Amino acid sequence: MFFKQFYDDNLSQASYLIGCQRTGEAMIIDPIRDLTKYIEVADNEGFAITHAAETHIHADFASGIRDVANKIHANIYVSGEGEDELSYKNMPPQTHFVKHQDTIYVGNIKLEVLHTPGHTPESISLLLTDEGGGSNIPMGLFSGDFIFVGDIGRPDLLEKAVQMKGSTEIGAKQMYQSINNIKNLPDYVQIWPGHGAGSPCGKALGSIPTSTLGYEKISNWAFNATDEATFIETLISNQPEPPHHFAQMKKINQFGTKLYQPYIVSPSLNHDRIAFDLRNKEAFHGGHKQRTINIPYNKNFINQIGWYLDYDKDIDLIGDKATVEHATNTLQLIGFDSVAGYRLPKSEIQTQSICSADMTGEEEYVLDVRNDEEWNQSHLEQAVHISHGKLLNESIPFDKNDKIYVHCQSGVRSSIAVGILEYKGFTNVVNVREGYQNLSID
Incomplete structure (x- = not known):
């Protein structure tokens, strides 16, 4: 056998x-x-x-x-x-x-x-x-x-x-x-x-x-x-x-759905579509195109981007052509055949980031994007809790110009959240890059 x-x-x-x-x-x-x-x-x-x-x-x-x-x-x-x-x-x-x-x-x-x-x-x-x-x-x-x-x-x-x-x-x-x-x-x-x-x-x-x-x-x-x-x-x-x-x-x-057929993604000519930046979070925060969302192409790619896909809408992917092709094929494994185009990375804006230890814990506008279990165990009293997978489709209770400190547990999900907030028009977002687990707050 x-x-x-x-x-x-x-x-x-x-x-x-x-x-x-x-x-x-x-x-x-x-x-x-x-x-x-x-x-x-x-x-x-x-x-x-x-x-x-x-x-x-x-x-x-x-x-x-x-x-x-x-x-x-x-x-x-x-x-x-x-x-x-x-x-x-x-x-x-x-x-x-x-x-x-x-x-x-x-x-x-x-x-x-x-x-x-x-x-x-x-x-x-x-x-x-x-x-x-x-x-x-x-x-x-x-x-x-x-x-x-x-x-x-x-x-x-x-x-x-x-x-x-x-x-x-x-x-x-x-x-x-x-x-x-x-x-x-x-x-x-x-x-x-x-x-x-x-x-x-x-x-x-x-x-x-x-x-x-x-x-x-x-x-x-x-x-x-x-x-x-x-x-x-x-x-x-x-x-x-x-x-x-x-x-x-x-x-x-x-x-059932249509039979699998691989396809080639061409350069995007329409920048009105939602776009996902496939680079690692360090590269994204160092400089990225405005109103794009960072979902690094790694082993956790499907579990993260799956929160944000609308199967009735096309998307663009941002990254080098080889990475985009791999990511497009990976998305087909979850039945998503709607990558319309790809874009090369740009450095229009940078993310504001701080070390966790730099937080006092008294910041006025804090967004906690961890899951319910993590939130229930411990959280900052003034924080607003919306898990990162719900951010794209839920109302965020801050003004667009408020200085918002975004954190998760270790810095990965908050990185994604920053892009979503920017996509929704928030202009003063700070990524707590080391997350809640490294907060030094008495």
Whole structure:
């Protein structure tokens, strides 16, 4: 049997290619939109991609499952579990809707479907047995967003991203049952998760790419919760706020979107569009074009820019051409195909910045852009609290000429906030570049 994990750092997402070397058939598990790397590996190994499967309707990236069906003409397998209103729609004709204990064969590789709801109602996991290798016991579990290394999938995305009231507690109860059901599998079963550290689909994901069920039973908190109430409270508390693009991902992955097609971005001739500067925060604050927003192109790019994207509006990107091209391709992985043009950086204005230690704590106009949990732990009494992801769409209660001190915890999110305030017409913004954690205030 052939096995390969593909890990995308921008999405903190894992997908997989498995192949039966006797028959030459291969399957992709949880594909992204850009199928290039799967096809290249399959061709090099002498496989034909005849199957693809998906563990659930994803909320954090645009699925490539329909692309596999329409471009490679493979059979695809998705969950037939869960409620109809939340199920897959507009699927290609070669779609197989699978349910608990159904069996899929990829040559001599057996995959047993396990319904493992909790993260989403329809979530499934795929238990692999390499019958072609002479085995009659399971080797590993493609767990999707059910079990991660050190954590499990969050149950609150339908409620927070799609506003399905009451779904968080239902999902948490389902997850508790799913964890108890999976405990019956042998400890030697490998865990092949859908995400790693950095993904917003959980709160404490490990960076190790794979695990075993036995190790998770010992080390993963979810397998050691003493009762259902404790489990639910631990699972739903302190989950990070999902970026705004998650709602769009659920929509396009449930109903479909246009097939992936890479495109070339040309120099922008229209500077009225919202523009995102891809340089690091030091370069941005040293000099940038007025009314532009700084979202550095790094591993956290998607989780940050996802707060500010309107899928009905074009954007421009600012940076060197190579970086813009990479960022454009990355945005396509979350279904955003509307980068209209690129601009080269300019140094029209500089950001006012101070060290945290320079603050007295008595400044009149302070904007705290940390999340709710950080704010609730401690904050300046006079500060106004608006988390950075909400700034673009919320009213900011200061006058445009007020001297506003903007801070987050360490200086990263406040850097983004400065650009948003400038974009909204504020003219006297000071970035507290070392953040709240370094404030020296008695």
